[in-house]
Amino acid sequence: MEAGVSSMFPLAVNLLFSIAGIFVTHKILLKCKSMFINAHLFGMDLSKRQSKKIPESQGVIIGTVFLIIMFLFIPVLFYNYLTKTADNEFPHSKFIEYLAALLSICCMIFLGFADDVLNLRWRQKLLLPTIASLPLLMVYFANFGATLIIVPKPFRGIVGFDLDLHILYYVYMGMLAVFCTNAINILAGVNGLEVGQSVIIAASVLIFNIIEIVYGNQPATHEFSIYFLMPFTALCCVLLWHNWYPAEVFVGDTFCYFSGMTFAVVAILGHFSKTLLLFFIPQVFNFLYSVPQLFHFLPCPRHRIPKFDPKANKVGISLMNCERNQIKPLGWIMLKVLSFFRLIQLNEMKSKNSKETVIECNNLTLLNLVLVYTGPLHERTLVLILLSIQIFCSFIAFFIRYQVAKIFYDV
Numbered sequence: 053m054e055a056g057v058s059s060m061f062p063l064a065v066n067l068l069f070s071i072a073g074i075f076v077t078h079k080i081l082l083k084c085k086s087m088f089i090n091a092h093l094f095g096m097d098l099s100k101r102q103s104k105k106i107p108e109s110q111g112v113i114i115g116t117v118f119l120i121i122m123f124l125f126i127p128v129l130f131y132n133y134l135t136k137t138a139d140n141e142f143p144h145s146k147f148i149e150y151l152a153a154l155l156s157i158c159c160m161i162f163l164g165f166a167d168d169v170l171n172l173r174w175r176q177k178l179l180l181p182t183i184a185s186l187p188l189l190m191v192y193f194a195n196f197g198a199t200l201i202i203v204p205k206p207f208r209g210i211v212g213f214d215l216d217l218h219i220l221y222y223v224y225m226g227m228l229a230v231f232c233t234n235a236i237n238i239l240a241g242v243n244g245l246e247v248g249q250s251v252i253i254a255a256s257v258l259i260f261n262i263i264e265i266v267y268g269n270q271p272a273t274h275e276f277s278i279y280f281l282m283p284f285t286a287l288c289c290v291l292l293w294h295n296w297y298p299a300e301v302f303v304g305d306t307f308c309y310f311s312g313m314t315f316a317v318v319a320i321l322g323h324f325s326k327t328l329l330l331f332f333i334p335q336v337f338n339f340l341y342s343v344p345q346l347f348h349f350l351p352c353p354r355h356r357i358p359k360f361d362p363k364a365n366k367v368g369i370s371l372m373n374c375e376r377n378q379i380k381p382l383g384w385i386m387l388k389v390l391s392f393f394r395l396i397q398l399n400e401m402k403s404k405n406s407k408e409t410v411i412e413c414n415n416l417t418l419l420n421l422v423l424v425y426t427g428p429l430h431e432r433t434l435v436l437i438l439l440s441i442q443i444f445c446s447f448i449a450f451f452i453r454y455q456v457a458k459i460f461y462d463v
Contacts, residue, residue: 065128066279069121070286077117077290081301084113093168095302099242099360099367099431106299109168111307114287115161118310121283122154129279145195146276152191153280153317157310159184160233164309174346177237177305178230184313185229188320189222196323204460225320228328233312235335238342239418239438240308241357242367242431243299247292248439249334250311254285256331256446257318260453270323277318284314297432330449334442338418341395345372345416349383356415358423358434368428369397369414376400376409387413397424 088094088107096103127134129150133142163180166172172180199221200214217224240246258281261274288311294301319328329336345352351374358367379387390396391413399412414420422437423429429437 061131062125062129063275063278063282066125066282069125070283073117073121073283074286074290077114077287078293080113080117081110081290081294084110085301097243097299098355098357100298101362101365106302108302109165109304109306110291110294110301111303111305111310112161112165112168114291115157115164115306115310118283118287118314119154119158119161122280125279126150149191149195149276149321152187153321156184156188156229156317157313159187160309160313161306164304164306167309168304168306177234181230181233181309181313182226185226185316188229188317189225192225192320193222202461206460225316225325228319228325229313229316231312231339232316232328232332233309235332235339236312237305237308238346239335239338241355241417241419242435242438243297244292244295244435245419245438246303246308246311247288247295248435249442250307251285251288251292252439252442252446253315253331254281254288256449257281257315257328258285260324260327260331260450261322264324273322273324277322277324280314280318284311297435327449327453330452331446333445333449334418334438341418341421342416344383344386344390349380349386350374350416351378353415356417356420358419358431360431361428364428365430366428367423367431367434369420369423371412372415373410373412375403376411379411387411390416395421395424 085107088109089105093108094105095108097106130142130147133140160181163184167177167180199217199219201217201221202214203211236246236250239249258278261277261281264274265271291301291303291307295303315328319325339346344350345356351372353370353372356370359370360367376384387396387398391398396413396416401410401412402408403410414424418441419434419438422434422441426437
């Protein structure tokens, strides 16, 4: 943004709003528990010795507070122009950009809450983020329209220095929104994991934004990202406090959609979508690892969370069982490849009731993969390991972005 607007004043106010949001969100989460339970929006924690009703869909609360903060922030961000003290004309393109970002996030909060209430199917979960990202893509088209990508050095002799992807670039950005919203959703199932990974990703992106501003690389777009991620990170920390083991609230699909779309918004409008994917390394791996079940090459149960052992008070791998003839040929190849690289615990045995061979292996999630190598763990220990992996991958992401990229790009 212009010099008058991109000052420390909006950042300071954004920080104050974020701190205020922490206290407001904490109070609301405490007061709304019984309200959600009375509305039958609750779940039972399957990984506890004593199950009790825990309010679901609490992501809608922090999503609402986030939107209120961002609405109140509008006159602050454009204060100089509203008071006619700026030298330049009102930046309509930036204003529309800001509103389109909020519109996409608001749509995903609404659709996420609808999913929690109506229990939508997977094909609908893929379609809804695509629709919600359309305002964002239209604003990108109107304000920027840039669809050029820089070609890595080894391929420049073939296709040149840059390549114009045209409509494929918009397809890529739409797919990014779909991936971000669903990637956090499928890496879940234990207390604190969904919010914990979101906090780490958001903190990593904030650090990246600050580094880019210090080096003078498109500071306006990175300030735009900070305006969104600072209150988002603050509110997520509050939710993590309530969702940490033993969880007092469940975040629901609402939070996963809200979180994913927020990341997609700042990456697309901040022009660092490829860098964002580096911070999603565990989520990318978990998605690829889950592909055989997600696309039904192998049987996919509704819940793939680790299995709880009440006697030991630990969680272990959850298993997929089926007869050999129920597995598609491609699915069987996938099983063998995963088994060869020791990424699954695969057992073949004869059925007691028939002559068919029964296949038994762990469900294909990163949670179960960790348990394959470690054995049963306390739920809190498992979450700490997974969040440590997320932090480690953030260090790898920074190394790739600032060291490895020098080999392939002129940076």
